[in-house]
Amino acid sequence: MLTYTEENYIKCIYALSDDNKKEVFTNDLAEAVKTKPASVSDMLKRLHSKKLINYKRYKGVTLTRSGKEHALKIIRKHRLWEVFLVDKLKFTWDQVHEVAEQLEHIQSQLLIERLDEFLGYPAYDPHGDPIPSAEGVMKIKKQILLSEMKKNQSGEVSCLKDTSSSFLQYLDTLGIEIGSKIKIEDIADYDRSVTVILNKNRKIVISEKVSTNIFVSI
Amino acid sequence: MLTYTEENYIKCIYALSDDNKKEVFTNDLAEAVKTKPASVSDMLKRLHSKKLINYKRYKGVTLTRSGKEHALKIIRKHRLWEVFLVDKLKFTWDQVHEVAEQLEHIQSQLLIERLDEFLGYPAYDPHGDPIPSAEGVMKIKKQILLSEMKKNQSGEVSCLKDTSSSFLQYLDTLGIEIGSKIKIEDIADYDRSVTVILNKNRKIVISEKVSTNIFVSI
DNA sequence: AAAAAAATTCAGTATAACCTAAATTTTATT
DNA sequence: AATAAAATTTAGGTTATACTGAATTTTTTT
Ligand SMILES: [Mn+2]
Ligand SMILES: [Mn+2]
Ligand SMILES: [Mn+2]
Ligand SMILES: [Mn+2]
Numbered sequence: 001m002l003t004y005t006e007e008n009y010i011k012c013i014y015a016l017s018d019d020n021k022k023e024v025f026t027n028d029l030a031e032a033v034k035t036k037p038a039s040v041s042d043m044l045k046r047l048h049s050k051k052l053i054n055y056k057r058y059k060g061v062t063l064t065r066s067g068k069e070h071a072l073k074i075i076r077k078h079r080l081w082e083v084f085l086v087d088k089l090k091f092t093w094d095q096v097h098e099v100a101e102q103l104e105h106i107q108s109q110l111l112i113e114r115l116d117e118f119l120g121y122p123a124y125d126p127h128g129d130p131i132p133s134a135e136g137v138m139k140i141k142k143q144i145l146l147s148e149m150k151k152n153q154s155g156e157v158s159c160l161k162d163t164s165s166s167f168l169q170y171l172d173t174l175g176i177e178i179g180s181k182i183k184i185e186d187i188a189d190y191d192r193s194v195t196v197i198l199n200k201n202r203k204i205v206i207s208e209k210v211s212t213n214i215f216v217s218i
Numbered sequence: 219m220l221t222y223t224e225e226n227y228i229k230c231i232y233a234l235s236d237d238n239k240k241e242v243f244t245n246d247l248a249e250a251v252k253t254k255p256a257s258v259s260d261m262l263k264r265l266h267s268k269k270l271i272n273y274k275r276y277k278g279v280t281l282t283r284s285g286k287e288h289a290l291k292i293i294r295k296h297r298l299w300e301v302f303l304v305d306k307l308k309f310t311w312d313q314v315h316e317v318a319e320q321l322e323h324i325q326s327q328l329l330i331e332r333l334d335e336f337l338g339y340p341a342y343d344p345h346g347d348p349i350p351s352a353e354g355v356m357k358i359k360k361q362i363l364l365s366e367m368k369k370n371q372s373g374e375v376s377c378l379k380d381t382s383s384s385f386l387q388y389l390d391t392l393g394i395e396i397g398s399k400i401k402i403e404d405i406a407d408y409d410r411s412v413t414v415i416l417n418k419n420r421k422i423v424i425s426e427k428v429s430t431n432i433f434v435s436i
Numbered sequence: 437a438a439a440a441a442a443a444t445t446c447a448g449t450a451t452a453a454c455c456t457a458a459a460t461t462t463t464a465t466t
Numbered sequence: 467a468a469t470a471a472a473a474t475t476t477a478g479g480t481t482a483t484a485c486t487g488a489a490t491t492t493t494t495t496t
Contacts, residue, residue: 005453026474039454041475046452058461058474089332099326106324108317114307223483244444257484259445264482276444276492 014071023060072136078104079125086126093126094168128159128178147211154183155216162213222323232289241278290354296322297343298333304344311344312386346377346396365429372401373434380431
């Protein structure tokens with residue numbers, strides 16, 4: 001059984017490793033878990049002795065098979081709880097993350113199975129992120145960043161890179177949500193801001209900072 | 219903010235104090251939280267310094283106003299989650315306690331308000347225990363132990379003193395649930411076992427060990 | 437009132453998780 | 467290749483929680 005903190009490290013390593021494809025480095029991890037590199041080194045030793053990570057001093061870490069399984073379980077729980085909060089308890093998409101951070105650590109196989117069933121086996125969370133199956137399989141959607149789209153290209157908002165409250169609330173004011181139809185009308189050379197036709201009926205201008213945080217399926 | 223363990227102590231003190239009417243003693247508390255009296259003494263000092271308990275060495279403890287408020291909030295969360303698990307996720311009444319022990323520590327005002335609303339503001343949990351209001355008011359039902367009923371007296375099963383899985387599962391085999399109609403047909407002098415008419419159509423015999431763990435409203 | 441038993445506290449130990457500062461290793465630059 | 471810079475680890479220490487065994491205080495029994 002992992003401690004609360006160990007679970008957070010594992011989850012973080014998975015997130016920073018891009019589905020366990022890249023090594024994760026101590027300083028990046030320290031920043032992500034809001035602690036000091038020295039503390040991370042301590043923890044990496046622990047995680048290694050528990051066979052959750054592959055670890056060679058100074059060389060960065062990856063998750064072992066077991067570590068990745070743990071990570072996907074926690075992500076599954078986090079995202080299912082987010083769906084619960086939005087669909088059943090009428091939370092807004094910017095209110096769910098903090099609570100889900102706590103709920104993801106609840107230990108009960110039965111609970112999460114039944115929750116999944118109760119929610120109708122959702123495939124995506126409120127921010128468009130895919131929910132891993134009970135077997136630990138997560139299918140990645142084909143999607144590109146809005147900032148990478150060409151003029152006149154169309155698509156549908158599928159997922160958000162930044163899920164901070166402030167970003168989500170700003171999207172609310174813009175009227176952008178998961179599933180919104182997008183067509184690129186123009187891209188300004190000067191600042192890379194894009195003019196977008198939203199849901200075929202509204203024209204809005206999006207800064208580069210925003211367009212690099214929105215994924216679109218095309 | 220209280221730690222997980224502090225919350226468990228506070229809840230336990232409340233439970234052992236019979237709604238804060240009696241002092242609670244170190245050894246009893248140690249047994250209840252499954253630790254050593256020496257550890258309890260440590261914790262009592264901490265809880266005292268946080269002004270959650272009234273504490274005089276060797277004299278037992280009671281909760282302060284603030285301590286009691288905390289206790290009732292935790293109990294409220296525990297029981298609301300139990301209702302959720304049974305009503306929405308099809309848990310049986312003997313499966314909920316362990317998970318609720320974890321869920322009761324989730325910190326979110328909004329979550330518990332919305333959960334309460336989602337469940338339709340239930341007054342009782344699956345074991346018949348009253349759910350404190352958001353303001354911390356818990357109304358005690360008028361009820362007596364089945365073992366204290368007289369011959370020919372009638373009533374309705376309202377609450378269970380023992381909520382262990384084994385007891386609840388035994389009640390399942392007897393066909394007893396919250397709301398079951400009860401009439402005392404006979405009481406054996408020899409072992410205090412009672413013969414009961416259940417729901418006006420079935421006759422069962424109940425040992426004293428069982429009858430002292432069932433509350434009945436009359 | 438003294439002795440025995442029970443309850444409680446005190447003193448010391450262990451573990452998880454963190455920190456700062458210093459040392460080491462790797463990488464980048466001259 | 468030598469030096470400088472950056473990244474990482476190690477060393478040593480702190481705080482919070484919770485444990486055990488010994489000492490102390492209170493209560494009960496004789
Ligand atoms: Mn989230
Ligand atoms: Mn999410
Ligand atoms: Mn319970
Ligand atoms: Mn209950």
